[in-house]
Amino acid sequence: xxxxxxxxxxxxxxxxxxxxxxxxxxxxxxxxxxxxxxxxxxxxxxxxxxxxxxxxxxxxxxxxxxxxxxxxxxxxxxxxxxxxxxxxxxxxxxxxxxxxxxxxxxxxxxxxxxxxxxxxxxxxxxxxxxxxxxxxxxxxxxxxxxxxxxxxxxxxxxxxxxxxxxxxxxxxxxxxxxxxxxxxxxxxxxxxxxxxxxxxxxxxxxxxxxxxxxxxxxxxxxxxxxxxxxxxxxxxxxxxxxxxxxxxxxxxxxxxxxxxxxxxxxxxxxxxxxxxxxxxxxxxxxxxxxxxxxxxxxxxxxxxxxxxxxxxxxxxxxxxxxxxxxxxxxxxxxxxxxxxxxxxxxxxxxxxxxxxx
Amino acid sequence: xxxxxxxxxxxxxxxxxxxxxxxxxxxxxxxxxxxxxxxxxxxxxxxxxxxxxxxxxxxxxxxxxxxxxxxxxxxxxxxxxxxxxxxxxxxxxxxxxxxxxxxxxxxxxxxxxxxxxxxxxxxxxxxxxxxxxxxxxxxxxxxxxxxxxxxxxxxxxxxxxxxxxxxxxxxxxxxxxxxxxxxxxxxxxxxxxxxxxxxxxxxxxxxxxxxxxxxxxxxxxxxxxxxxxxxxxxxxxxxxxxxxxxxxxxxxxxxxxxxxxxxxxxxxxxxxxxxxxxxxxxxxxxxxxxxxxxxxxxxxxxxxxxxxxxxxxxxxxxxxxxxxxxxxxxxxxxxxxxxxxxxxxxxxxxxxxxxxx
Numbered sequence: 196x197x198x199x200x201x202x203x204x205x206x207x208x209x210x211x212x213x214x215x216x217x218x219x220x221x222x223x224x225x226x227x228x229x230x231x232x233x234x235x236x237x238x239x240x241x242x243x244x245x246x247x248x249x250x251x252x253x254x255x256x257x258x259x260x261x262x263x264x265x266x267x268x269x270x271x272x273x274x275x276x277x278x279x280x281x282x283x284x285x286x287x288x289x290x291x292x293x294x295x296x297x298x299x300x301x302x303x304x305x306x307x308x309x310x311x312x313x314x315x316x317x318x319x320x321x322x323x324x325x326x327x328x329x330x331x332x333x334x335x336x337x338x339x340x341x342x343x344x345x346x347x348x349x350x351x352x353x354x355x356x357x358x359x360x361x362x363x364x365x366x367x368x369x370x371x372x373x374x375x376x377x378x379x380x381x382x383x384x385x386x387x388x389x390x391x392x393x394x395x396x397x398x399x400x401x402x403x404x405x406x407x408x409x410x411x412x413x414x415x416x417x418x419x420x421x422x423x424x425x426x427x428x429x430x431x432x433x434x435x436x437x438x439x440x441x442x443x444x445x446x447x448x449x450x451x452x453x454x455x456x457x458x459x460x461x462x463x464x465x466x467x468x469x470x471x472x473x474x475x476x477x478x479x480x481x482x483x484x485x486x487x488x489x490x491x492x493x494x495x496x497x498x499x500x501x502x503x504x505x506x507x508x509x510x511x512x513x514x515x516x517x518x519x520x521x522x523x524x525x526x527x528x529x530x531x532x533x534x535x536x537x538x539x540x541x542x543x544x545x546x547x548x549x550x551x552x
Numbered sequence: 553x554x555x556x557x558x559x560x561x562x563x564x565x566x567x568x569x570x571x572x573x574x575x576x577x578x579x580x581x582x583x584x585x586x587x588x589x590x591x592x593x594x595x596x597x598x599x600x601x602x603x604x605x606x607x608x609x610x611x612x613x614x615x616x617x618x619x620x621x622x623x624x625x626x627x628x629x630x631x632x633x634x635x636x637x638x639x640x641x642x643x644x645x646x647x648x649x650x651x652x653x654x655x656x657x658x659x660x661x662x663x664x665x666x667x668x669x670x671x672x673x674x675x676x677x678x679x680x681x682x683x684x685x686x687x688x689x690x691x692x693x694x695x696x697x698x699x700x701x702x703x704x705x706x707x708x709x710x711x712x713x714x715x716x717x718x719x720x721x722x723x724x725x726x727x728x729x730x731x732x733x734x735x736x737x738x739x740x741x742x743x744x745x746x747x748x749x750x751x752x753x754x755x756x757x758x759x760x761x762x763x764x765x766x767x768x769x770x771x772x773x774x775x776x777x778x779x780x781x782x783x784x785x786x787x788x789x790x791x792x793x794x795x796x797x798x799x800x801x802x803x804x805x806x807x808x809x810x811x812x813x814x815x816x817x818x819x820x821x822x823x824x825x826x827x828x829x830x831x832x833x834x835x836x837x838x839x840x841x842x843x844x845x846x847x848x849x850x851x852x853x854x855x856x857x858x859x860x861x862x863x864x865x866x867x868x869x870x871x872x873x874x875x876x877x878x879x880x881x882x883x884x885x886x887x888x889x890x891x892x893x894x895x896x897x898x899x900x901x902x903x904x905x906x907x908x909x
Contacts, residue, residue: 222674227704236702240676244683245690245697257698259662261621261722268720270665271701274710305616308627310716312669317579319597326601339604341614344628344716345593347584348907352711353631359667359701359716363625365618550705 223546229438229484230543254374256300258366265369267302269293270361276550278325278355280399282391282410285358286329288486288552291413292437293362294336298420299433299489301372302364306341307333312357313347325356336415370424374451377431382498383448383456383518386419386489386511387412388464389441393483393548394472403475409468414487419508423491427501431492435485437552439543442481444490445518445528446542455521456528458540462517481530482543484551492520580903586795586841587900611731613657615723622726624659626650627718633907635682635712637756639748639767642715643686645843645909648770649794650719651693655777656790656846658729659721663698664690669714670704682713693772727781731808734788739855740805740813740875743776743846743868744769745821746798750840750905751829760832766825771844776865780848784858788849792842794909796900799838801847802875802885803899812878813885815897819874838887839900841908849877 225232242250250257259266271292278285290307297304309329313322333339391412398407420433436444441463445456458481465480473480487510493501498516505511528540582589599607607614616623628649635642647664654661666686670679690696748769755764777790793801798820802813815838822837830837844867850858855873862868885897 220676222670222672222676222679222704224672224704224706226670227702233702240680241683241700241702244680245687247687247690247696250697250700255699257663257665259698259720261618261623261662264618264621266618266623266662266720268663268665268718269699270667270716270718272667272669272703272716274669274703274705305618305623306614306625308614308625308718310627310629310718312629312631312714313579313583315579315581319577319579322579323597323601326598330602330604334603340602340607341616342612342626343598343607345584345590345598346629346631346907347579347581347903348631348711349581351708353714354705354709357669357703357710357714359627359629359718361625361627361665361667361716361718363616363623363720546704550703 224549225546227549228543228546230443234542255296265366267297267300267364267366268361269296270359271296272357272359273552274357274550275396275552276354277399280411281395283413284325284328285356286325287332288413289358289360290329290332291415291486292552293360294338294415294417295435297362297364298415298417299435301370301424302366304336304338304362304364306339306363308342308361309340310344310359311346312353313345314353314355315347315350317355322356336417368424370430372430372432374432374448377448377452377454377492377520379454379520379522380495381431381492381520382495382516383520384491384493384498384501384505384514384516385441385464386416386505387513388466388469389485389488390465390469390473390480390483392486393551394469396551397472397476397548403472407468407472409466409472412485412487414510416487416489416510419489419505419511422504422508423501426504427493427497429494429497434490436488436490437484437486440482440484441490442479442528442540443543445540448492449526449528452520453525455524456518457521458518458528458530460530460532462515464513464515478547481540484548486552581906582903584906585900585903587800591899612653622723624654624657624721624723625718626653627716628653629714629716630909631714631907632753632909633711634756637768638752640770641682641685642713643682644689645770646715646717647686647689648772648843649909650717651695651772651774652792654719654721655772655774656792658727658781659723661693661695662720662722663696665699665718666697667701667716668703669710670702671710671712672704672707674712679713693774725781727787729787729789731789731805734805734809734811734849734877736811736877736879737852738788738849738877739852739873740877741848741850741855741858741862741871741873742798742821743773743862744870745823745826746842746845747822747826747830747837747840749843750908751826753908754829754833754905760829764825764829766823766829769842769844771867773844773846773867776846776862776868779861779865780858783861784850784854786851786854791847793845793847794841794843797839797841798847799836799885799897800900802897805849806883806885809877810882812881813875814878815875815885815887817887818890819872821870821872835904838897841905843909
C-alpha cells in the first residue's frame with residue numbers, strides 16, 4: 196500500500212508547484228514563513244535550480260561521511276525583529292536554534308560557525324551584548340563558535356544585524372531517526388507549552404498594544420534529546436517545532452510517513468497568556484513558533500517512559516503526550532477538540548508572523 | 553628571538569585595540585573591509601565577547617576533530633553589489649569562495665550549506681538564475697549543497713539577496729599549513745593577475761563612468777591547491793587574497809610569521825585595464841579583491857617547481873613568483889619598486905571598496 200500513498204503525495208506536491216509557478220513571480224513574506232509557501236519555493240525552485248537530490252530530502256540537517264565518521268551539518272539565518280526580546284536575543288537564539296537542529300538529528304555538536312551581516316551605524320555595545328549572549332549559550336552547552344565572518348552593508352541595506360549559524364555535529368551512536376519511520380499507533384510528545392516564543396516576540400513588537408508576561412522559550416533541547424536517545428532505542432524522530440509551529444512540524448511528519456496524526460486539544464499545553472494573546476490576534480497557538488520545545492515520536496510502549504524522561508529535565512517539566520499517529524486519513528493532521536469534534540490542521544499558510552527567528 | 557617578536561606584535565595589536573575603542577561606537581563600512589578595522593573589531597570585540605580562544609587564531613577555517621578524522625569548517629556571508637556582474641554572480645561567488653577557503657586549508661570538501669536572506673519582492677527568476685549558477689559551480693567542483701535555509705525580510709530591510717555558505721571539509725593527507733611556519737628565504741607565488749574581481753565590480757557599478765573589459769576572476773583554486781600539496785610536501789601556507797587584496801593577505805602572513813615580505817613590483821601580474829582603472833580611482837591593485845587567485849608560500853628550493861605546477865593549470869597560466877620572505881623588518885610588507893625604491897605596504901585601512909563580496 197506504500198507506493199500509492201507516495202504517489203498521491205507526489206501528485207499533491209506537483210499541484211502545489213504548478214500553483215506556485217502560476218501565482219508567484221517575486222519573493223513574498225510567506226516564502227519565509229516555514230509553511231506551505233516555503234515548501235513550495237524549496238521544492239518548486241530551489242531544489243530544481245540546484246539539481247540536487249540530496250537537498251530534496253528537505254530535512255533541517257544533512258548527513259555527511261568522513262572516513263568512518265557520520266557527520267551532521269545544519270545552517271540557519273536569523274533575521275528576528277526585535278533583536279532583543281523577553282527571554283533572549285538574536286545571539287542566544289541563533290546558538291540555541293543550531294544546537295537544537297543538531298540535537299534533534301541525534302548528533303553531538305563539534306562546533307558552530309557564526310557569520311554576521313551588520314548595518315552601518317549599528318551600535319557596538321549592542322553587538323557586544325549579542326555576542327556575549329551567544330558566547331554564554333555556547334558555554335552552557337559546552338560548544339564553541341570556531342570560525343566566523345563579518346560583513347557590513349550601508350544604512351538601510353539590512354535591518355541592524357542578521358546572523359547565520361552553522362552547526363557541525365557527529366553521530367556517535369546510530370539511531371534510525373527519520374520522519375519516514377513513524378508508524379500508526381506511535382505517540383507524540385511535546386516538552387512544554389507551545390507558542391511562547393512567537394507570542395513573546397509579538398508582545399515585544401507592540402503588536403497587541405498590551406504588556407505581556409510571556410518569555411520566549413528559546414533554550415537548548417539537547418539534554419532532553421540526549422536522554423531520550425540513550426534510554427529509548429526505538430525513538431522514531433525528534434523535531435523542534437520552530438517556524439510554522441507544532442502544526443506545521445506534525446504535517447511534515449504526516450507527509451513523510453504517510454500517517455495521519457490526531458492531536459488531542461485538551462492535551463496541548465498552552466499558557467493562559469499565550470492562549471489569550473492568540474485569541475486577540477486570531478492565531479492558533481499550534482501554528483506559533485517555539486524555540487526551545489522538543490517534539491518526540493515514540494512507539495506507544497515507550498510513551499510513558501519518554502514522558503518521564505522529559506519531565507525529569509528542568510526544561511521538560513510541563514511535557515505532555517498530546518498526539519497519536521494513525522493509519523488514516525493518509526498524510527493528514529487533525530485536532531480532536533475538547534467538545535468531541537475534529538478539525539484539520541493543515542500546514543501553515545501565509546505569513547502571519549514574519550521575522551519570528 | 554621569537555618571544556620578543558611576538559610581544560612586539562602583541563603591543564601593536566593592543567595599541568590598535570585601544571584606538572579602536574576610543575574612536576568607534578558604531579559599526580562602520582570599514583569594519584567589513586577585511587583590513588585593519590575588521591581585524592580591530594574581531595580582536596577587540598568579537599573574540600573577547602565570545603570568550604573564545606579557538607576563534608582567536610583568526611584564520612578563515614577552523615579545525616575540528618571527529619573520532620580520528622580531521623575536519624575543517626569555514627563560513628562566509630556574501631552581500632556583493634551588484635548581484636550579477638561580469639564573470640559571475642552572488643551564487644557562483646559564494647560557492648567558489650567557500651571552496652577556496654577549504655582548498656587553501658588543505659581540505660577536500662564534504663559538503664556546503666546555503667542560507668539565503670531574501671528581500672520581499674525579489675524576482676524569483678533572479679533567484680533561479682543565482683541558484684542555477686551556484687549549482688553549476690558545485691557540479692564542476694564535484695560537491696553538493698546538502699542543506700540550507702530561507703528567510704524573507706520586508707522591502708527595504710535587506711538589499712535583494714544575501715547568501716551565507718558554509719563548507720565542511722576533511723583533511724585526508726596532513727600538511728602543516730600555517731602562516732606561522734613561513735621562514736626567511738621562502739618565496740611567494742600568485743596564480744594570476746591581481747585585482748580583476750574588484751575592478752570588475754566597480755565597473756559593473758558604474759563607479760568609473762566607463763565601459764571596462766574586465767571579468768571577475770571568481771573561480772575555484774582547488775585543483776591548483778591540490779596539486780601543490782600533492783607534489784610539494786613543504787608548502788608553508790596557501791591563501792586566497794579576497795577582501796583587502798594581496799597586500800592585506802601578505803600582512804597577515806608577515807604578522808603571524810614575524811617575517812618581513814618584499815614584493816617585487818615588476819613581478820606583480822596586473823592586467824593593463826585593471827592598472828588603468830586603479831589609477832583612475834587612486835587605488836593600488838595590490839589592495840583590490842581577488843576571488844580566484846591562489847597565494848602560495850614555499851621554501852626557495854621548491855619555488856620553481858611550484859611555479860610550473862601553477863602554470864600547468866589553466867587557471868594559473870599567468871602565475872608568478874612575486875615576493876620573498878625576509879628576516880627584517882619584522883612583520884612588515886614592502887614593495888621594491890621598479891625604479892629601485894621601497895614603499896611599505898600596510899594592511900588595508902578604511903573601506904575603499906564596500907560590498908565587494
